[in-house]
Amino acid sequence: MTNGQQDMTGTDLSNDFVTFWIAEQLFGIHVLKVQDILAQSKTTRVPLAPPEIAGSLNLRGRIVTSVDVRCRLGLPPDTSEGGGTSIVVELDHDLYSLLVDSVGEVLTLAADSFEPNPPTLSPAIRQYATGIYRLEKELLVVLDVDRLLDYGRSAAA
């Protein structure tokens, strides 16, 4: 995971993160990756797709593939009502929306509060997390969008 740390420090121009909640846990992705935040929108389900694919939706004429991050991280399905929110990211000219429980705020985080993943972290999360930020009240898990959406590799693994 040192690799991930280098990524973070190497490519960061600012340490701004968009934070979001899934199953009571705070996560963050880099703000430069984020294109848009969507409230729940009309999604077309895609039959035969992997379970974490929530469907496709239309964002201003572009087709966005919706990924259920909860499912991707191996967390139990959301039982609460109220749909959730999507964070739209772009990867290789394709748009993806990450379905999360709720979106928090944009935080600027100090590099000295960053720590690599604890080795005991669940492998499902560790696979996509680059590290942890120690916030005052809670811990923020930084997700690597590229890895989260690298379907080819995870399928091969």
Next chain:
Amino acid sequence: MDDLLAEFLTESNEGLQVLDNELVKLEQNPNDPELLSNIFRLMHTIKGTCGFLGLPRLEGVAHAGENVLGRLRDGEITVSPEIVSLILECLDRIREILAALEATESEPEGDDADLISRLNAAAEGKASADEAPAADEPLPQPEEAVSEEDAQVAEMVEMAEAVEVEAEASPESDPPVEVPAEPTPDVAKAAPSAPAPSSAATAEAKATKESAVANQSIRVNVDLLEDLMTMVSELVLTRNQLLQILRTQKESEFGGPLQRLNHVVSELQEGVMKTRMQPIGNAWAKLPRLVRDLSHELGKKIELEMRGADTELDRQVLDLIKDPLTHMVRNSADHGLERTEDRISTGKLETGTIVLEAYHEGGQIIIKISDDGRGINVDRVKEKAITNGLATEADMEMLSDQQINQFIFKPGFSTAETVTAVSGRGVGMDVVRTNIEKIGGTIELTSTQGEGSCFTIKIPLTLAIVSALIVACADERFAIPQLSVVELVRASGASEHSIERIQDTPVLRLRDRLLPLVHLRDLLHLENDFTEHSEDQDVRRDDFIVVTQVANYSFGIIVDRVFDTEEIVVKPVAPILREISLFSGNTILGDGSVVMILDPNGIASVTGEINVTDKAEEDAEKEVTRAEDRVAMLLFRAEGDTPKAVPLSLVARLEEVDLAQVEASGDQRVVQYRGQLMPLFTMEGSEEPTSESGRRPVVVFSEQGRNLGLMVNEIVDIIETPLNVELSGESEGFVGSAIINDAATEVIDVGYYVNLAFDDWFGAGRSTASDAGNGRSVLLVDDSAFFRNLLSPLLNVAGYEVTTVESAVEALQLCEDGKDFDVIISDIEMPGMSGYDLAEALKTKRWAETPIVALSAHSKPGDIARGREVGFADYVAKFDRDALLSSLDQTIAEMRGAA
């Protein structure tokens, strides 16, 4: 890269492409001075520009080549295949250098001394004697040369990234005289008329004209066009959404402007599509050279004929079919055509022909590649399929030859016994098929052993915007490309189409065929995933079946609902979803929702293409309309309560006649109709028109320019129904009755009325129906639909099973197909092949023993004598039904007696 260099590379590559083809033409017409000077000019341009750009190596090679061409032009040496090979080699070298130049932006290291000295020797006129060994081997490593060429072509595609919009802008650096004959359109124009020097002959004249045209056109980067296309696609989507919104609002001030927007967008879409269109000749451009090289290499004489090279299609599609086409032409040359000796020994022309043909048909491009070679060896395919484990011997027994031929599209299949440098390297037709299917196309093969084979490729005009049928299943909507949809069938318990099951496999009877069905719900696991919709099960609405055809495999997709068709913009799915072969993309509909586009090819392969139905056979089958088949019937009411019916095909028109206009001619009522007097009849026993005014519907029959009208009370309907005439009618004027629309309906006998109107039509009155036919099969050959439709029910009533065809040729085809009949009834006067010819032809065929009864409008003794001579069992006047029936009876009895 330097703009000047980039321009030079594009120009030179285009020039080289033209040179290749011009040289091949030159080889065929060595004495065409126009052609030669055109070639010389092209080479000179390349040479001149290299000098200008400071490319010494390229200049050296081009100069040596130009030298030889100059000598040729001046008539100091003569054109020979050796010299052409040498010049082509020189062009290949130039290409190599250009490719390196493009990659590195500098001339590659290399020594051309050998080539140059050979070129110089040729220029000195020594080629024919001294250089013979070298000339025998124009392409030292053929295999490499071929693959190299592929690579070069690929590069050229990249290089030629600028599309020629109209004609070429003349390069600034060149003196005006040396404007190269504009490459792109010229190739297209020159290609179809390969041996004809006409295009070259006019090149000079064109050169001056084109410089004026040149100012009218510009080169546009392809990326820009692609971007424009994408934007137009978005615009189309937005327009669709706006129109959708408008539909929900009754009155809107946006209506007008939106309509205008709608038109403009449609026109814009068309315009942008046009800019992307290129003649298919561009994809063919390198084929003459390829075939020429192959012909030398394989020692075969091959002629390539190209038709429809100016057929335009989307650039993107063009790029994608280029390689499959090349592969197939190579295949045809290598193992489609026989070697020259073999051709001579089988009595064929020494020169084998490969025909490339392209044309538009119904929003598709059809490309045919055919050769007059040996055709596919069915036994070898069979053997190979069995050894490769693709099918068992038992399976093979069940398949027709054409079905067996389809195996060549399966992976790991090559019929070439020896792997040659040219083909048979394991990259087979399966790759071609995959590539074509990737762009939503299909490929079919027909082949006759000993006579050649023909591949038919159908591809969509463009990939970007397609028309699609929107369907729904389990509340999810999907789009099916309209191209693969043949028809829609509604199936429910109540209608005559209902889904039947063999174990758990649903099938549908559709026009006497079993259509395999797949349930979209099962295919996509819709019920399992979305259980909340499962209550649909109980309140199953009617099912809709989308009859889909992929190549020659037809199947039905069962869906819950069918919406309308919509122009959709195909967008690729996210990489995550690319694994799912059932979808070819996704799109945004007018209402803004995303739907998945089903891929019929994918569905076909998932459901197992086991029963590749034989298209050709199926078509033949379709034409054979048996009497039991569906017939369009006109239903009407006249006297009594029983509805009446007449085959619609017999009806010329439906009219209304004002009773006041009806006149009497003797005891016959007539009315003036289209400048003629048309006799009018009423059904027997129907109420006479009491009033002298008012209008009555009239059914008009017409044959040989004469009309007659049947006054009826009311026209009810036109309905398609299987016609099973069951009983002989009780009264005159009826053929019998049939169940139509769940009601007993009397089918009227048009012949009877025709007979009443014109005595010369039919000799006698009604025949009494008999069971004489006893289910015997009759083939009726008559070119007149009227008589086919007239006689078919009549014979049916008499107990015969009737098959009708419209010409002698079709009858012979049925004979070839292995059909058997007890007796043939044939018309004598038919366009093309007459009844006499048919009888003569059948003498040597399997049907030699089948008796033929001839029908003729005029039965003079001489005709009858001739008929007997060619082997007609009997000769019946066309309008004498009684005689026909008794003749059939008698003929069959004789046969029975003889047997």
